[in-house]
Amino acid sequence: MQEAKTKNQQIEQSKKFLSALSAGSAVSGYEHGLLEMIAEGLRPYADELKHDAFYNVYAKKKGLTGQGTILLSAHSDEIGLMITDIDALGFLHFAQIAGVDAKTLLGQEVVVHGRQATPGLIVPIPESLLSADDRKKAAKIENMRIDIGWTQDQARERVSIGDTVTLKRTVSELLNDCLTGKTFDDRAGVAALAVCLEELSKLRHHHDVVAVATVQEEVGVRGASISAYRLNPDLAIAVDVTHAVTSDYKAEPIEMGKGPAIALGPNIHPALYRKLCDVALEQRLPYQSDPNPGVTGTDARAFQITQSGIPTGLVSIPLRYMHTSVETLHMRDVVHTGKLLAYFIAALPEDLEGMLCY
Amino acid sequence: MLLKELSELDGAAGAEKPVRDALRQFLHLHVDESQVDKLGNLIVLKGQGLPGPKVMLAAHMDEVGLMITDIDSDGMLRFRTVGSIEPRLLVSKPVRIHSAPGTLPGVIGSKAIHVQKAAERGKVFTQEQLYVDIGASSKDDAAKHVKLGDYAYFNTAFAPFGDGYYKGKALDDRAGCAVLAEILRNAYDLPLYGAFTVQEEIGLRGSQVAAYQIQPDFAIVLESTRAADLVPDEGPSWITQIGAGPALSIVDGATIYRPDLLRSVQDLAQRQNIPLQLRRGGQGANDAGRIHVSQTGVPVITLSIPCRYVHSPVSVIAERDYRHCIQLVDALLKNLPLGVQ
Numbered sequence A: 001m002q003e004a005k006t007k008n009q010q011i012e013q014s015k016k017f018l019s020a021l022s023a024g025s026a027v028s029g030y031e032h033g034l035l036e037m038i039a040e041g042l043r044p045y046a047d048e049l050k051h052d053a054f055y056n057v058y059a060k061k062k063g064l065t066g067q068g069t070i071l072l073s074a075h076s077d078e079i080g081l082m083i084t085d086i087d088a089l090g091f092l093h094f095a096q097i098a099g100v101d102a103k104t105l106l107g108q109e110v111v112v113h114g115r116q117a118t119p120g121l122i123v124p125i126p127e128s129l130l131s132a133d134d135r136k137k138a139a140k141i142e143n144m145r146i147d148i149g150w151t152q153d154q155a156r157e158r159v160s161i162g163d164t165v166t167l168k169r170t171v172s173e174l175l176n177d178c179l180t181g182k183t184f185d186d187r188a189g190v191a192a193l194a195v196c197l198e199e200l201s202k203l204r205h206h207h208d209v210v211a212v213a214t215v216q217e218e219v220g221v222r223g224a225s226i227s228a229y230r231l232n233p234d235l236a237i238a239v240d241v242t243h244a245v246t247s248d249y250k251a252e253p254i255e256m257g258k259g260p261a262i263a264l265g266p267n268i269h270p271a272l273y274r275k276l277c278d279v280a281l282e283q284r285l286p287y288q289s290d291p292n293p294g295v296t297g298t299d300a301r302a303f304q305i306t307q308s309g310i311p312t313g314l315v316s317i318p319l320r321y322m323h324t325s326v327e328t329l330h331m332r333d334v335v336h337t338g339k340l341l342a343y344f345i346a347a348l349p350e351d352l353e354g355m356l357c358y
Numbered sequence B: 001m002l003l004k005e006l007s008e009l010d011g012a013a014g015a016e017k018p019v020r021d022a023l024r025q026f027l028h029l030h031v032d033e034s035q036v037d038k039l040g041n042l043i044v045l046k047g048q049g050l051p052g053p054k055v056m057l058a059a060h061m062d063e064v065g066l067m068i069t070d071i072d073s074d075g076m077l078r079f080r081t082v083g084s085i086e087p088r089l090l091v092s093k094p095v096r097i098h099s100a101p102g103t104l105p106g107v108i109g110s111k112a113i114h115v116q117k118a119a120e121r122g123k124v125f126t127q128e129q130l131y132v133d134i135g136a137s138s139k140d141d142a143a144k145h146v147k148l149g150d151y152a153y154f155n156t157a158f159a160p161f162g163d164g165y166y167k168g169k170a171l172d173d174r175a176g177c178a179v180l181a182e183i184l185r186n187a188y189d190l191p192l193y194g195a196f197t198v199q200e201e202i203g204l205r206g207s208q209v210a211a212y213q214i215q216p217d218f219a220i221v222l223e224s225t226r227a228a229d230l231v232p233d234e235g236p237s238w239i240t241q242i243g244a245g246p247a248l249s250i251v252d253g254a255t256i257y258r259p260d261l262l263r264s265v266q267d268l269a270q271r272q273n274i275p276l277q278l279r280r281g282g283q284g285a286n287d288a289g290r291i292h293v294s295q296t297g298v299p300v301i302t303l304s305i306p307c308r309y310v311h312s313p314v315s316v317i318a319e320r321d322y323r324h325c326i327q328l329v330d331a332l333l334k335n336l337p338l339g340v341q
Helices: A002-023 A031-045 A132-136 A152-158 A184-200 A222-231 A270-282 A331-346 A352-356 B002-008 B017-027 B139-143 B171-183 B205-214 B259-271 B319-334
Strands: A048-051 A057-061 A069-075 A080-086 A092-097 A109-113 A117-124 A144-147 A164-167 A178-181 A208-214 A235-243 A261-264 A288-291 A312-319 A327-330 B033-036 B042-046 B055-060 B065-071 B077-082 B093-099 B102-108 B151-154 B159-161 B165-168 B192-197 B218-226 B247-249 B277-279 B300-307 B315-318
Touching (some): A002 A031, A002 A184, A031 A048, A031 A057, A031 A184, A057 A184, A080 A152, A184 A208, A184 A235, A184 A331, A208 A222, A270 A312, A312 A331, B002 B017, B002 B165, B017 B033, B017 B042, B017 B171, B017 B192, B042 B205, B055 B171, B055 B205, B065 B139, B165 B319, B171 B192, B171 B300, B171 B315, B171 B319, B192 B205, B218 B319, B247 B259, B277 B300, B300 B315, B315 B319
Parallel strands (some): A069 A208, A235 A312, A261 A288, B055 B192, B055 B218, B247 B277
Antiparallel strands (some): A048 A057, A057 A208, A080 A092, A092 A144, A109 A117, B042 B192, B065 B077, B065 B151, B093 B151, B159 B165, B165 B315, B247 B300
């Protein structure tokens, strides 16, 4: 009973942190707004906390010997929109930043991050004004506007070209500890880092651990590249999300609620994959194998080839409807991901070189 | 605020009860008689026993929504729309399912952009492709929480928006319901019937039996109508413009309005300095279509509050249009068009 209660508390605490992070807004390149929130969530478990000029946030937890350095990362940025014009009627025209699916934008409420946060609605221009061809196709961003309910002059007082826009979405709880909301890609990873650091404070570990909330992942893993260069760690594990199976997507075998997905393939150091799986088995944590035949679309992509090369692993939280405003995941998977990382770190030998030898 | 309360209530065709109950509660001190008919129309009477023409004011309670029609083996819910919702608007939305005893949250997700094939990317997600995810682990798990036939709705909050506007869901036609309820708080020198109708969105069904029962001498339909005022220099395509006053219908898909009535409404608005616009475009239909051919025929006009993005998760009206619509209806009830008396 005691164990179950603790587990629930951990899920609730993690849910709270993830919900707060999800409510924040940080389109790639605009992560500064999230700095305080991330710092607040990681500070209780960190010995040192700092950020760099790009707003990568580093939370360091010292190991017993501090002989090696382990980098853990989850990216803080989100996909979003940017204002490109304010028209004569006060409607805003916009472009996308990173992998937005335009089809999912119509009818969404948004926040325009202007001089003041301004609520808006993404709406289609009337169908009668579309070309016959466009009427049959999915909606294009050029045929959408953001309505903020102000005239052009009033709009100009509030909003400028270049302002970013994020979707407005409150997190809600579904059945069976499932959670839905925006930007779980990859704020769920940040929440998992917090779980990991908390677990580590109860465990003995040799090496220093630096959990990094990385920036600009969605535009090409740029924060990962900078932070890994700075730390030059002995090994790096990226924590991200991965597509969970649904009836209309069965290409990969990863299921929500069945534990973190541990990646393997050329982007991943084989010893790290094996160790992560061994630790999961020893600790009776659920996990799924996630074969990636190419380069992964995560921070791991950059880590592996930073400086003289870094042994890299990837642990992913299964997620449905990625890059929509209704991303859905299982909170148990978030907590299990954090725990797996903590036990993995605690199980690392003092001599990392031997373990990582091919 | 009544309009906020009505907007945030859920009630699609056949499931108008939450709206009807709220309106009954709001009106019971202000009317002489109140009854719910066999279809669920709420019909109230004020000024019982007064001489003079019987006037019917009508506004529909139902909104567009979803109905759960099947549960997949993986616990996902298939649905169809109740009334017309453009499929492009469905995807990536949270919904709340009315499943006794309470409501249950769900989301309409979609295949991630990363794993869509090139040909899929430019295609609309059809309603048949979409489903509601409630986090159920299986069909059996889902069936514990949801029944076939349960209704689902967008869960949009009502709020002031921009320069004197409101945003919210179901403003078509809760805005009309709110105007009608506000009018019923006043006293007029005639027998005034308020009909809060059901099932407008699936074919103007409630109003037919409501008009038959009331047999009015004159009817005013209070609606929310499309304002497509988005693109500069495309004025003729706007239909109506928000903020420019209530809109008077000249012709729509179901009714040709009597020109003498239209003229007297315009004259009255001008005399009383109430802004009024004419609804451009002859498409769409509303309860007037059934009311004007009821029994031996009923003179009818439609006054609408211009509304951007009708039948979508979130629509927008102007506070001043709402206020001016109440003013104009009030003026009309004190100065009935000549053709009516």
